Amino acid sequence: MNNVNNEHPSSSNDALKIIIVGNVGSGKSTAISAISEVPVIASEAKATEQDALHRKATTTVALDYGSVHIDETKVHLYGTPGQRRFEFMADIVSKGAAGMIVMIDNGHAQPLSEVDYFLQRHGDYLKKHPAIIAITHYDDNATDTNLIEYHGYIRKHGFPCAIMRVDAREKHQVKRVVEKLYHEIKKRPRVATASLARGVG
Numbered sequence: 001m002n003n004v005n006n007e008h009p010s011s012s013n014d015a016l017k018i019i020i021v022g023n024v025g026s027g028k029s030t031a032i033s034a035i036s037e038v039p040v041i042a043s044e045a046k047a048t049e050q051d052a053l054h055r056k057a058t059t060t061v062a063l064d065y066g067s068v069h070i071d072e073t074k075v076h077l078y079g080t081p082g083q084r085r086f087e088f089m090a091d092i093v094s095k096g097a098a099g100m101i102v103m104i105d106n107g108h109a110q111p112l113s114e115v116d117y118f119l120q121r122h123g124d125y126l127k128k129h130p131a132i133i134a135i136t137h138y139d140d141n142a143t144d145t146n147l148i149e150y151h152g153y154i155r156k157h158g159f160p161c162a163i164m165r166v167d168a169r170e171k172h173q174v175k176r177v178v179e180k181l182y183h184e185i186k187k188r189p190r191v192a193t194a195s196l197a198r199g200v201g
């Protein structure tokens with residue numbers, strides 16, 4: 001039987017997995033802590049890369065894990081490390097993920113280059129799965145990239161993802177992003193199901 005191709009993986013209340021990628025300090029760990037209904041599993045360690053040190057002395061080195069229920073579906077949330085040299089974790093964690101949140105710190109010196117990096121880095125995944133670009137630190141001063149610029153930039157590069165502004169410290173804002181992604185996942189017929197069933201990419 002090959003109807004696994006057409007089957008929605010979350011047609012009942014099956015659990016879903018969502019992965020959060022994005023630059024160091026954008027708020028991935030904070031967002032997971034803000035909404036998780038279970039104690040988060042975190043892996044903070046001393047940061048070494050310069051971008052990481054911009055906001056804090058420690059950063060995620062393996063992954064963060066938390067979970068939340070949306071419409072009675074359990075959503076597993078996996079946050080990945082932002083330091084470039086740990087990016088391979090994102091490839092491991094994205095296996096079987098139904099959607100991705102790309103979290104970008106608007107206070108980064110060149111946030112659009114960061115967007116570009118993550119869109120390219122996860123391009124294959126993003127072609128097949130729903131995603132949301134979540135822009136954080138919008139409240140911080142000295143940030144002069146606005147949402148319209150992100151929109152223009154992302155469309156120009158051919159990615160159809162929604163863009164939302166979020167403060168990762170605010171539970172209801174984070175929940176809004178996760179809910180939106182959840183609804184995108186539910187809406188979209190899953191082309192990647194067959195490959196997931198085979199344990200590929």
Ligand SMILES: Nc1nc2c(ncn2[C@@H]2O[C@H](COP(=O)(O)OP(=O)(O)O)[C@@H](O)[C@H]2O)c(=O)[nH]1
Pocket residue numbers: 022023024025026027028029030031055056059060082136137138139140166167168169
């Ligand atoms: N001002 C402000 N601070 C934020 C926002 N989002 C996250 N933070 C803070 O940014 C810092 C880095 O967040 P963290 O979750 O460790 O980033 P990660 O490297 O992506 O996991 C923390 O001190 C958060 O409280 C935001 O939208 N505005």
Ligand SMILES: [Mg+2]
Pocket residue numbers: 028029030059060064079080081082
């Ligand atoms: Mg982190």
